[in-house]
Amino acid sequence: MGQITVRASRPLAYALAPVLITQGVRVRRRTPVLPEAAGERHGREGSADGGALAVLVLGESTAAGVGVAAQADGLAPALAVRLAGQTARPVSWRVAARTGSNARQVLTGLLPQVAGESFDVVVVALGVNDVLEMRSARAWQRDVAALVGALRDRLRPGGRIVLAGVPDLAGFPSLPQPTRAVLALHARHLDRRLALVAAAAPATIHVPSPRIDSADLYAADGFHPSGAGYRMWADHLLAAATPG
Numbered sequence: 001m002g003q004i005t006v007r008a009s010r011p012l013a014y015a016l017a018p019v020l021i022t023q024g025v026r027v028r029r030r031t032p033v034l035p036e037a038a039g040e041r042h043g044r045e046g047s048a049d050g051g052a053l054a055v056l057v058l059g060e061s062t063a064a065g066v067g068v069a070a071q072a073d074g075l076a077p078a079l080a081v082r083l084a085g086q087t088a089r090p091v092s093w094r095v096a097a098r099t100g101s102n103a104r105q106v107l108t109g110l111l112p113q114v115a116g117e118s119f120d121v122v123v124v125a126l127g128v129n130d131v132l133e134m135r136s137a138r139a140w141q142r143d144v145a146a147l148v149g150a151l152r153d154r155l156r157p158g159g160r161i162v163l164a165g166v167p168d169l170a171g172f173p174s175l176p177q178p179t180r181a182v183l184a185l186h187a188r189h190l191d192r193r194l195a196l197v198a199a200a201a202p203a204t205i206h207v208p209s210p211r212i213d214s215a216d217l218y219a220a221d222g223f224h225p226s227g228a229g230y231r232m233w234a235d236h237l238l239a240a241a242t243p244g
Contacts, residue, residue: 032221037065037074041095045077046084052092053243054156055080056114059106059125059164063097065230067219071095073227078234079123079241086242094119102129103143111150120159121241122151127166127194131187141193148201155203162240163198164233165209166191173215174222205240 044052057063057076065074080093096113098105103126124147130140144163151161169175170184191208198206210233212218217229225233 034066034219034221034224036061036097036099037068037071039071041071041076041097042093043072043077043080044090044092045080046090047088052090053083053087053121054117054119055083055091055093055241056096056117056119056122056154057093057125058096058110058114058122058151060097060101060127060129061099062128062167062224062230063095063123063125064099065095065097066099067221067224068227068230073230075123075125075225075230075233078231079237082234082238083121083241086238097125100129102126102133102135103140103147107143107147107150111147114154118154118156118159120156120243121162122154122159123162123164123237123241124148124151125164127187127190128169130190131166131169131183134186135190137189137193140190141197144194144197145201148197148204152201152203158243159203160241160243161198161201161204162237163194163204163206164237165207166194167209168211171212172223173218207237207240210236 055076057079062075065071068074071077074095076093076095080091084091094114094117096110098110101110106126126144148161155161166187168184169180169187172180175183195206198204212225212229217226217232218224219226
């Protein structure tokens with residue numbers, strides 16, 4: 001796949017459709033379906049004194065904590081703990097997420113859940129479902145740009161939007177070849193468009209996804225992060241999420 005450009009991901013998927021469909025059925029049969037993390041989707045970390053930084057984690061199943069049993073072990077509180085330590089301020093966190101959501105569904109279905117609220121940091125964790133759906137790069141970029149535009153109205157002065165990079169599916173152990181290679185190619189294609197959205201939008205930062213090669217960073221389904229995976233991801237996002 002090294003000599004195939006990322007823009008060829010959809011034509012390649014169409015050419016390999018019979019193989020990909022067969023492998024997809026097998027993967028769904030043998031992969032455990034994990035629930036979203038249980039518990040309250042909001043909380044507070046750090047000192048109880050002073051005004052808190054407000055953090056929203058918005059997106060698909062990873063934002064919802066799939067892969068761990070409790071929200072306390074998910075991405076949002078892990079990032080809040082690190083931000084509280086980094087800034088010496090309390091951090092309130094909030095999750096608005098749903099398994100299976102693509103960028104358009106987050107814009108129209110999840111963003112209204114935080115209507116009237118404002119945030120210092122918004123972390124957007126999206127892309128895997130858009131990759132699995134083989135959505136066009138143009139549609140993806142349009143929807144993410146619209147989401148970022150809507151989120152900017154929710155930012156407090158000095159606030160920022162962090163676009164977590166589309167995960168590198170080349171490392172996902174649950175995906176067989178050639179499905180893994182085709183999806184990884186499309187993920188890279190969409191991630192390049194995600195970076196373009198961030199570059200064109202004020203107060204918006206794109207953070208490429210870390211490559212996850214260690215088995216202990218994956219949950220039982222070999223697809224979502226484990227608790228250790230979410231903590232590693234929070235470490236990776238910390239610098240971009242820390243207000244200047």
